[in-house]
Amino acid sequence: MGKFSKAGGREMPELNTSSLPDLVFAFLFFIMMVTTMREVTLKVQFRAPQATELQKLEKKSLVTFIYVGQPLQELQAKMGSETRIQLNDQFAETSEIQDYIAQEKSSMKEEDQPFMTVSIKADRETRMGIITDIKQALREAYALKISYSAALRME
Amino acid sequence: MAKKGKRKTPPINATSTADIAFMLLIFFLITTSMDTDKGLARRLPPPVPKDQKDNADVDIKKRNLLVVLVNSSNQILCGDQLIDIKQLKDKVKEFVENPYNDAHMPEKVEVDVPYFGKMMVTKNHIISLQNDRGTSYQAYIDVQNELARAYNELRDDVSRKKFGKAFMDLDEEQQKAVQQIYPQKISEAEPKNYGEKK
Secondary structure, three states, X not given: OOOOOOOOOOOOOOOOOOOHHHHHHHHHHHHHHHOEEOOOOOOEEOOOOXXXXXXXXXXXXXXXXXXXXXXXXXXXXXXXXXXXEEEOOEXXXXXXXXXXXXXXXXXXXXXXXXXXXXXXXXXXXXXXXXXXXXXXXXXXXXXXXXXXXXXXXXX | OOOOOOOOOOOOOOOOHHHHHHHHHHHHHHXXXXXXXXXXXXXXXXXXXXXXXXXXXXXXXXXXEEEEEEOOOOOEEEOOEEEOXXXXXHHHHHHHHOOOOOOOOOOOEEEEEOOXXXXXXXXXXXXXXXXXXXXXXXXXXXXXXXXHHHHHHHHHHHHHHHHOOOHHHOOHHHHHHHHHHOOOOEEEOOOOOOOOOO
C-alpha cells in the first residue's frame, strides 16, 4: 500500500476513452439502419412456415401485416384456443379486414397506394379455410399484392 | 493576446457522452426488431363482379390447364395423379416447358421476345391451384414454393444459356424478356367449400 502513496510515484496512465462515444454512436446508427420500429405486440403465437424461394419485402412502409394463429398462452383462458386473426393490436374477424385495409390504404400517400403489399403471417398449423377467407376479403378490398411470410428452410 | 502563459479554453468534459449514446443505443435495441420479412410474393386476381358470378368460367383449353389439388390430409393431386411433393416440381417444369411438343401439354405460341427473337412459348398455360379448407398452411406453402421453384429453375436455365448469368443477376430488361418466355401463371381458384371443419 505504501508504494502507491509514495510522493511523486509513477501513476498508471489513464485509458483514453475520448473515442468511445464515437464508437457507440457508429454502432447506434448501424442499429437504426437495419432495424425497424416494432409497431404491434403480438397476441397470437405463430411459427412461420418454411420455404426456399423467398423474396424480400421491399419497402416496409408499404407493408401491412395480418397475423393469424392461436391466441397466446396467457390469453387462451379468455379467448379460447381457436385460430384467430390479429389486425394491429387486437383480435378481429374476417369481416373487419376490408375496413382495416381501406383504412391502412387511406393513410398512405396516393402514389404509393397501388404498391401496397399485405403480408400474411400465419402459423404453419393454420387450416387453409381461414386463409382463404382472408384472401377473399383482400380481393374485395383490392389489396392484390400479397406475400405469404415464411422462413428460409435450411437443407 | 500573446502575453506570457497563454490561456487555453478549458476542454469540455465529454466523459458522459458515452453514457448518453449507450442509453440511446439500448433504447433502440429494445424498441426495434431486426427481422427482415421474407415471403412468397403473389398477386391475387381482382374480385369478380357480383352480378356475373355464374358465367365466370373462362374458356380454357384442356391441354393448357394443370390442376394441382391439395386435400385436407395434405395429399397432392397433380393432373389426375396422386403425387409426392418432391415430384411436383418436375411435373410443373415439364408442363410449362413442354419439351417434346406433346399434344396433351400446353400449346406453343410464337412470340417475339427481345434479345431472343422468335420463340415458341407455352403462353396460354395455366396452373390452377386448389385447396381444401382443411389443408394445413405449411402444406399449401410447400406447394406454392415448389411451383415458384419450378419457374425459377426454368428461368435460370434459359438465362444461363443466353446470358451466362443467373436470372437474379440479369438487368431489368433481360429479366422481362426471360419472364416473357416463362410467364408465371398460377391461378388460385375461387374457393369451393367441400364441407368439413373450418
